[in-house]
Amino acid sequence: MSKLLDTIEIETAPNPTVSIIWMHGLGADGNDFVPMVRELELTGMPSIRFVFPHAPMQPVTINNGYVMRAWYDVSLADLEGNSRRADEKGVRASQTAIGSLIEREIARGMASENIVLAGFSQGGAVALQTGLRWPQRLAGIMALSTYVPLAESLPQEAAAGNAKTPIFMAHGTHDPVVPYAMGSGSRELLGKMGYTVEWHDYPMQHAVCLEEVRDISAWLRKTICASPRI
DSSP, rough: OOOOOEEEESSSSSSSSSEEEEEOTTTGGGGGGGGGHHHTOTTTTTOOEEEOOOOOOEEEETTTTTEEEEOOOOOOGGGGSSSOOOOOOHHHHHHHHHHHHHHHHTTTOOGGGGGEEETHHHHHHHHHHHHHHSOOOEEEEEEESOOOOTGGHHHHHHOOGGGGGGEEEEETTTTTTSSSSHHHHHHHHHHTTOEEEEEEEEOOSSSOOHHHHHHHHHHHHHHHHHHHHH
């Protein structure tokens, strides 16, 4: 196994029975969504371990090769139209890295079906890439302001174990970074493949808004409480 990603961990109470692995967006780091733990107001819920990994440092082509935290590279060619191509090598490397974090949670006694993958933008793409292909049932997948990467290979690589896993997707209708059509198109793709997708959109750009935080909280409560292993 390759070296595990560095992470920030927050446990809402001792002896957590749920893990949420939450990936940040391009150029941010694991600290980006740490404040969300309090904002979600998950009082009364089972103890949750939030795991916020830091993406690797790597040059990003669209930013003149500047080295920053990124789950995969982005070039100008990748940004054309509403059906972006993703850096396959980088996406799959991040899939492997997040898979290693899932395995660590399982090794620490966490049931696979009590693990949620979450992410924003690039992090959300990696959450979908990893979760839909993970062989064991997960509790849920949350993908914010993002899209399904490597969509052409998903029908062949999708894991039967997560065919019924609930998915939460949310997008800003004025998003200039990941166009709304990319997110809604991914939702339509997943729906046609039989996945259960809870979709929300908001009059915002590439961001997270208060109404979205409330919707995420409600979805997490519903998803976590539905697990038979809590």
